[in-house]
Amino acid sequence: MYRNEQWLFYNxxxxxxxxxxYTENDFDELIAIQAECFPPPFPSELWWNKEQLTNHVALFPEGALCVEMNSQIVSSITGVCISFDSSRPSHTWSEATDDGYIRNHDCNGDTLYIVDISVRPAFRSLSLGKIMMQAMYHVVVNSGLERLLGGGRMPGYHKHAGDLSAQEYVDKVVSHEIHDPVISFLLKCGRLPITVVENYLEDKESHNYGVLMEWKNPFK
Structure with missing residues (x-):
């Protein structure tokens, strides 16, 4: 099981x-975090439910992590193990994560796939997302997996879709000509883009695109 204590500055x-x-005792707080991160008009039925969370801690507890500060859960990240075929990289979030239920968890898989990462809005200036991603890299190394993988949203793309293809947009984010809240964050975490995927997730800002981004285990 994972536990790491560290200091940061808050105000x-x-x-x-x-x-x-995270454990069953944290479920109510985890759902509350989802509500804060995805307020209306985002449909509440798409927040975590207790069946999904139960699967997370039962099927792959190593991939169910949270950050606690002052006895409050302020962020969470969830992963699932899959077998990834790099010659056929395209897939949807739904396919890779079993719609968040992770019943497709493969204990013999080679890839830790990020299902979700959420940080309470009031704590987003504290680099908690990067701290949690680093913790997942520890899980990858400790488990002897090949990589960490996940599809990043492209929330800034709707501002440029009239002028740039999705791939051109990603290229400009990588070259720092454009800042994207998600892709730029993942780049700072050490993730590298593999390919752009159409219809990855229903997301108007991203025009339903996602970009697969990986971190390879340096010890493999």
Whole structure:
């Protein structure tokens, strides 16, 4: 099981945080985080439900992590193990994650696939997303997996879709000509783009595109 304590500064005050596996006792807070991250008009039925969360902690607890600060859960990240065929990279989020239920978890898989990452809006200036991603890299190495993989949204693409293809947009984000809230964040976490996927996720801002981004285990 995973547990890591570290310090960060919150409003100028040093605060200890704990990165750990989430458990059944955290479910209500995890759902509350989803509500804060995806408020109306985002449909509430697409927030985590307790059946999904139960699967996360039962099927692959190593991939169910959260950050706790002052006895409050402030962020979470969830992964699932899959077998990834790099010659056939295209897929949807739904296919890769079993719609978030992860019943497709493959204990013999070679890839840790990121299902979701959520940070309470009030705590988004603390680099918690990067801290959680680093924790998942630890899981990849400790589990002897080939890579961490996931599809990044492209929320800034709708502003450029009239002038750029999805691939051209990603190329300009990689070259720092354009900043994208998600892709730029993942690049700073050490993730590299593999390919752009059509109809990855229903997402108007991204025009339903996603970009697959990986981090390879340096010890494999």
């Amino acid at each position: 100028g005050t040093p605060m200890k945080i704990v990165v750990r596996n």
